[in-house]
Amino acid sequence: MSRYRHIFFDLDRTLWDFDTNSKEALSEIYTDFQLEREGVIDAVSFINVYTGINEQLWKAYRLGNIHKALLRSLRFSKTLEHFGCRNNELGVSLGNRYLELSPMKTALMPHTLEVLDHLAGRYKLHIITNGFDEVQGIKLRQSGIAGFFQEVITSEMASARKPDPMVFKLAFAKTGSAAATSVMIGDDLDTDISGARGVGMDQVYFNPARKVHNEDVTFEIENLSELKLIL
Numbered sequence: 001m002s003r004y005r006h007i008f009f010d011l012d013r014t015l016w017d018f019d020t021n022s023k024e025a026l027s028e029i030y031t032d033f034q035l036e037r038e039g040v041i042d043a044v045s046f047i048n049v050y051t052g053i054n055e056q057l058w059k060a061y062r063l064g065n066i067h068k069a070l071l072r073s074l075r076f077s078k079t080l081e082h083f084g085c086r087n088n089e090l091g092v093s094l095g096n097r098y099l100e101l102s103p104m105k106t107a108l109m110p111h112t113l114e115v116l117d118h119l120a121g122r123y124k125l126h127i128i129t130n131g132f133d134e135v136q137g138i139k140l141r142q143s144g145i146a147g148f149f150q151e152v153i154t155s156e157m158a159s160a161r162k163p164d165p166m167v168f169k170l171a172f173a174k175t176g177s178a179a180a181t182s183v184m185i186g187d188d189l190d191t192d193i194s195g196a197r198g199v200g201m202d203q204v205y206f207n208p209a210r211k212v213h214n215e216d217v218t219f220e221i222e223n224l225s226e227l228k229l230i231l
């Protein structure tokens with residue numbers, strides 16, 4: 001019998017296949033906005049440049065250096081600028097369209113449904129995510145997994161982001177759980193894993209790319225289906 005009662009999942013890149021969904025949305029945007037006319041060579045180049053710029057800007061956002069609204073449009077205007085197109089208005093339009101389109105995408109990480117089905121009768125399942133409030137709910141509903149979860153705790157609700165202990169404390173309070181009987185499952189060592197460890201909660205590091213690291217983790221898996229053996 002497992003010591004755990006509550007399982008907290010990260011959402012993006014743990015259950016919801018962020019990379020596949022994002023690429024799909026960006027390809028559609030490339031076509032719909034006829035970006036080849038703006039000098040963007042092809043959809044693949046558009047996606048690659050956007051991905052690099054988005055990562056940099058997310059770092060700045062995490063550090064509190066830029067606001068959400070600016071992040072959303074700037075990642076597109078900077079991408080356009082890379083291809084010689086200076087058009088902030090178009091950047092804002094692309095940013096808005098991406099926000100509408102991307103959460104409607106439904107690709108899940110392999111074995112997500114099978115594993116949630118297996119765990120649902122045995123544990124109380126919840127989400128802790130650093131994503132934006134308004135989009136995370138849409139992702140959960142569209143991809144058909146919302147019903148598995150009792151509570152969805154976002155960083156906006158807690159006014160803090162993982163690994164800040166505030167997020168986890170809010171999660172314990174909202175779910176009536178405690179660190180000793182809970183486990184956090186996520187793909188990010190810096191946010192999910194170190195955050196959970198910081199409040200004394202066990203962790204499962206989901207590491208499909210087999211990244212080499214020196215962190216001390218409770219469990220490590222490459223494939224979500226391994227959760228059926230651990231939990």
Ligand SMILES: [Mg+2]
Nearest residue numbers: 010012013187
């Ligand atoms: Mg993640």
